[in-house]
């Protein structure tokens with residue numbers, strides 16, 4: 001669904017859309033969408049900026065950074081976004097923007113695709129480091145075993161072990 005500039009010039013626009021897993025392109029991100037994504041927005045035109053407020057819900061799955069096991073990431077994201085027309089970037093204008101959670105994007109042409117807003121917000125919602133649990137013990141760097149499942153008896157690599165200095169004495 002496209003939020004059309006022509007329509008925003010007349011009135012505010014309410015829009016919702018649901019994207020099935022696979023419908024959105026996350027640009028090679030290292031997670032998978034495992035449930036339908038629903039997005040609801042209110043859009044309005046403020047001067048030449050499009051403001052989009054709304055929320056989205058979905059579920060993602062990624063791999064644990066330590067043990068590579070699957071990690072479920074429920075996403076429930078609220079957003080308040082401002083989009084400026086692309087051609088005004090060159091002229092830096094002072095624009096007052098309310099709120100502290102604001103972010104600024106740009107739009108080209110005659111509006112904004114809801115799919116683009118959803119894609120961007122999902123990517124932003126994923127933490128930099130994904131771990132299945134704070135106590136995940138990860139894979140053994142020596143034999144490759146998942147140490148959460150099979151404790152192995154490999155000697156810990158000297159550098160990474162907190163006990164390395166103790167053992168030398």
Ligand SMILES: [Zn+2]
Nearest residue numbers: 064067132136
């Ligand atoms: Zn893990």
Ligand SMILES: [Zn+2]
Nearest residue numbers: 140143152154
């Ligand atoms: Zn091992």
